[in-house]
Each structure stands twice: as structure tokens, then as C-alpha cells.
Amino acid sequence: MDMKKLCIRPVAAGIAALGGRQPRGLTLPRLMYTALLLLAGIWSQGCSVVHVHVSPGPAAVSEVRQVMHRYLAAFNIDDFETIGASWHAPGWLSTSESRHLLNNREEVKGLYRALLGKIRAEDYDHSELLSEDIKFVNDGCVIYRITFTRWKKDGTFMPPRVRGSVCTLLKVDGQWGLSNVALEAGTGG
Incomplete structure (x- = not known):
């Protein structure tokens, strides 16, 4: 009617x-x-809310996963060049304790040197990816949520057992890169 x-x-x-x-x-x-x-x-x-969403193609999902898996692998081996190249600066990293504005890739690498130095001093060995969730906001922006465990050299985990992080990736000049990383409360720096 x-x-x-x-x-x-x-x-x-x-x-x-x-x-x-x-x-x-x-x-x-x-x-x-x-x-x-x-x-x-x-x-x-x-x-009433209308959501119009075009699902990304498998190639776009694969590109985002490759960037994030390369970033996570670099984190495990202190590869600061690859970590820096994974970012589109300026950006920021946020934890419950602090917020860091990252104006360029040199600042990104410096922050990760400090972060990895701190957790390596606590007997950190590597991180294990437990889950990932990718949501395309639009063709050039992705929200990427992961859960992970940080393992010590002796094979035990660094509490808490399950940690979380929410990242935003942007596509700039045809390349995906991190623009921010927010560690969930209780995850620590």
C-alpha cells in the first residue's frame, strides 16, 4: 500500500x-x-539504518592478510625495517598505559625497538596468532582485530593468556599499511 x-x-x-x-x-x-x-x-x-556493503574480493583480503602476517612475523624476530615498512605514517599506537603518535617510519621503528626491548627483558620469545577478524569499512580502510599469546623462552605464556589488538589499515598509493594499533585493555605494552 x-x-x-x-x-x-x-x-x-x-x-x-x-x-x-x-x-x-x-x-x-x-x-x-x-x-x-x-x-x-x-x-x-x-x-532504521541501511547498511550498503560491497564484499571485498579475495585478492583484497589476501593483500591485507599478507601485510599483517609479515608485520607479525617481523615483530617476532625484531625486524624493525619490516615493521616500519608495514606502517603508513603518521599513525598511532595505543595501550592502556600510553598513546604514541608516530609521525614517520623512524618513530615507528624507535617505538618498536623500545617495546620489544622491554618485553624481551621479561623473557619474551615470540607471539602466536590465535585469531583474526577482517572488516572492510570501504575499499581503502580495514579494521583488523587479532587475538594472540605472548610466549616466554621457557615455553610458558606471558599473562594474560589471550591478548587482543585492533588495528586500522589504510590503502595508500595501492599499498596496504597500518595507520594505528590499539592493544586491548589488560594486554599491556
């Missing part, structure tokens, strides 16, 4: 009821019906 007719008929009936042209017993039900219909229309307009 046409939306105009759906809305106009009860309104017209309600107006007619106010003018006294309707039998007395129908006035209140018609007015209530009209008010409820108008409120439902207003409510549905405020609550």
Missing part, C-alpha cells in the same frame, strides 16, 4: 472526527490510531 494513503486516511478520518462528522464512539479510537501511526512512523525513521 502507498505510504501516503496509509498515513493520510487515518489523519483525514481523525480530522473528520474532530469536525463532528463521525459518530461519537469512533472519535477516540480514530485519534488514537492516527497518533500511534504517526509515532510509529517517526520512530521507524529514527531507528
Whole structure:
């Protein structure tokens, strides 16, 4: 049914009821019906959300995974050049304890040297990827969430057992790269 007719008929009936042209017993039900219909229309307009999403092709998903797997492998072996090349600066890294603005790749490499130096001093050996979730916001922006475990040299894990990170990757000049990394609360630096 046409939306105009759906809305106009009860309104017209309600107006007619106010003018006294309707039998007395129908006035209140018609007015209530009209008010409820108008409120439902207003409510549905405020609550309706349309998501239009075009799924990325397998090549785009593969490109993002390759960048992130290369970055994670570089993290495990202190390859600061590859870590730096995985970023599009400026960007930022955030933990519960601190936020770091990274203006260029040299700052990215310096921050990772400090971070890896700190956790290596705590007997860190490597990180193991547990899960990954990739969401394409648009053709040039991806939200990439991972969970991972940090392992010590003696084979035990560094608490907490499961850590999380949310990363944003941007496609700049045809290349995917990190623009930010946020370690989830409790994950530490």
C-alpha cells in the first residue's frame, strides 16, 4: 500500500472526527490510531539504518592478510625495517598505559625497538596468532582485530593468556599499511 494513503486516511478520518462528522464512539479510537501511526512512523525513521556493503574480493583480503602476517612475523624476530615498512605514517599506537603518535617510519621503528626491548627483558620469545577478524569499512580502510599469546623462552605464556589488538589499515598509493594499533585493555605494552 502507498505510504501516503496509509498515513493520510487515518489523519483525514481523525480530522473528520474532530469536525463532528463521525459518530461519537469512533472519535477516540480514530485519534488514537492516527497518533500511534504517526509515532510509529517517526520512530521507524529514527531507528532504521541501511547498511550498503560491497564484499571485498579475495585478492583484497589476501593483500591485507599478507601485510599483517609479515608485520607479525617481523615483530617476532625484531625486524624493525619490516615493521616500519608495514606502517603508513603518521599513525598511532595505543595501550592502556600510553598513546604514541608516530609521525614517520623512524618513530615507528624507535617505538618498536623500545617495546620489544622491554618485553624481551621479561623473557619474551615470540607471539602466536590465535585469531583474526577482517572488516572492510570501504575499499581503502580495514579494521583488523587479532587475538594472540605472548610466549616466554621457557615455553610458558606471558599473562594474560589471550591478548587482543585492533588495528586500522589504510590503502595508500595501492599499498596496504597500518595507520594505528590499539592493544586491548589488560594486554599491556
